[in-house]
Amino acid sequence: MMASVDLAEMEGVYKRFGDTTALDGFDLRVRRGELVALLGENGAGKTTAISLMLGLQTPDAGQIRMFGLPPGDMEARRRLGVMLQEVFMAPELKVRELVTLFASYYPDGHDPDEILRMTNTDSLGDRRYGLLSGGQKRQVQFAIALCGKPELLFLDEPTVGLDVQARQGLWDIVRKQVDAGCSILLTTHYLEEAEALADRIVVLAKGRVVKSGTVKEVTQSISTRRITCTSRLTADEVGSWPGVAIAVVENGSLKLTVDHAELESTVSRLLERDNTLGDLSVSQAGLADAFVKITQENRL
Amino acid sequence: MNSTVPELDTATIQRKRMSRLKVLRIYYLEAKYEFIRSLRNPGFGFPFLVMPVVLFLVFSALGSPQKADPDMRLGLFSGMAILGIMGPAMFGFGAILAGERQFKLLEFKRAIAMPAAAHLIGKFVCAMAYAAMVILVMIAVGLVMGRISLNATQAIMVGLVLWLGVLPFCAIGFFIGARASAHVANGITTIVYMPQLYFSGLFFPLPAAIGWIALFMPPFYLNQLVLGVGGAKHIYIGGAWFHVLFLAVLTVGLTLLTVKKMTRHG
Numbered sequence: 001m002m003a004s005v006d007l008a009e010m011e012g013v014y015k016r017f018g019d020t021t022a023l024d025g026f027d028l029r030v031r032r033g034e035l036v037a038l039l040g041e042n043g044a045g046k047t048t049a050i051s052l053m054l055g056l057q058t059p060d061a062g063q064i065r066m067f068g069l070p071p072g073d074m075e076a077r078r079r080l081g082v083m084l085q086e087v088f089m090a091p092e093l094k095v096r097e098l099v100t101l102f103a104s105y106y107p108d109g110h111d112p113d114e115i116l117r118m119t120n121t122d123s124l125g126d127r128r129y130g131l132l133s134g135g136q137k138r139q140v141q142f143a144i145a146l147c148g149k150p151e152l153l154f155l156d157e158p159t160v161g162l163d164v165q166a167r168q169g170l171w172d173i174v175r176k177q178v179d180a181g182c183s184i185l186l187t188t189h190y191l192e193e194a195e196a197l198a199d200r201i202v203v204l205a206k207g208r209v210v211k212s213g214t215v216k217e218v219t220q221s222i223s224t225r226r227i228t229c230t231s232r233l234t235a236d237e238v239g240s241w242p243g244v245a246i247a248v249v250e251n252g253s254l255k256l257t258v259d260h261a262e263l264e265s266t267v268s269r270l271l272e273r274d275n276t277l278g279d280l281s282v283s284q285a286g287l288a289d290a291f292v293k294i295t296q297e298n299r300l
Numbered sequence: 301m302n303s304t305v306p307e308l309d310t311a312t313i314q315r316k317r318m319s320r321l322k323v324l325r326i327y328y329l330e331a332k333y334e335f336i337r338s339l340r341n342p343g344f345g346f347p348f349l350v351m352p353v354v355l356f357l358v359f360s361a362l363g364s365p366q367k368a369d370p371d372m373r374l375g376l377f378s379g380m381a382i383l384g385i386m387g388p389a390m391f392g393f394g395a396i397l398a399g400e401r402q403f404k405l406l407e408f409k410r411a412i413a414m415p416a417a418a419h420l421i422g423k424f425v426c427a428m429a430y431a432a433m434v435i436l437v438m439i440a441v442g443l444v445m446g447r448i449s450l451n452a453t454q455a456i457m458v459g460l461v462l463w464l465g466v467l468p469f470c471a472i473g474f475f476i477g478a479r480a481s482a483h484v485a486n487g488i489t490t491i492v493y494m495p496q497l498y499f500s501g502l503f504f505p506l507p508a509a510i511g512w513i514a515l516f517m518p519p520f521y522l523n524q525l526v527l528g529v530g531g532a533k534h535i536y537i538g539g540a541w542f543h544v545l546f547l548a549v550l551t552v553g554l555t556l557l558t559v560k561k562m563t564r565h566g
Binding site for chain 2: 105
């Protein structure tokens, strides 16, 4: 009988940089065919976790295995696709040349034209990389990440700089990859991206996992509700009320994230203070609200 | 999550092997695209190829001593050829590598399935190919236009010595590129490159008071070796073994220091 292993496994990992603790007993598992979104504020330890999994750094303590092998092992690397946040590519080379070079690293990589078609970048094939826009460069980097037919794909802020259409296109390809059995570890600051794509959310704060579960589990884990209305009250005024975690005005609507225990009193107060109040609705908080609440709690 | 996909098993881990031919293709493509990059870079490829040839033709046609004395003409040829091979080697490894290192291309390639040394070997092969092109053009122009007098053996030996003479300049560039930030690497490479051209006495003799400085300049030793194998007895100084030893120690020493640094810090 063959032993089954996780594609990526981090257990009790510690990493310090001088006086700063980047990872403080960090645990993470990525199983086959799942998309895990790793969320956290800047400095939470996401980049360090990825660097350790890619074998670019070594942990101070703890266990890391990639495909059951040590990180950085060539057999493991041949199964990975990586899209880093910022990476230099030769500006003089054409997109097809870059994809040809990177695909050559893999035993059974995609044909360059095939991967350009798959990622809707075939129109860029004959253009020099240095002449592309920021969004086009991200699309090419995504194509390069996929060119080795990866079993595990690291996507670090993949849609920064992409327009709405390109972002939707990238999401569609990501979903197809997951359907085909590819596992994905996604880090993003666009929480709607994580909400739309992730099978599992892992929230990281101060180098530790502070919440983990499906989008539904994470959003339901916080006793928070969202109130939306039109009002002449200001966000600053309402934001100072007890139980109101977030108050913002977006597109003319006042949007509040409120602790469940204070929901009734907040609605009553809104109606009492503003007799012109309209379009009032109350809903379960979204991932963004949950993320803010979780990270706020763990910042203290 | 897709539940129909089979679980990973440890027995399949070792199966993604690459044939030697495919691995060789990686090195070939690294070198090929590095070479293409160089040719497409307007500030890099063309000037380093054309400038030495043009300068050699211009200066070898001027002034009676250089025109008359075959040794002096070989000296001028050697100086210009060294000028041509130094640039691509030092700047290719220095300034360009520093940018690739700082802006995470090397880190990215280390994370994915690139063989550890492929990127650097690609650069090295590119520098050697570029040098071969410069040397062949220089020798062909020199012989066809009658600006140098070499028999077939001498021409081959001069070409070979110049070609191998690229190695210490690759090592110097490699040393700079592994340490300097992208913003200053070009400047540092230029600061190292320019004085070597002057203080090695490649194009004109140094004043006697500072002549000793040439002994610390790698191009001086390479120039001497070229003059030696090209038969320029009047201006050849010292023993070949010492010139070779100096360049070999410099190349191996700097390469080892750089490999150690890059292995530790990337």
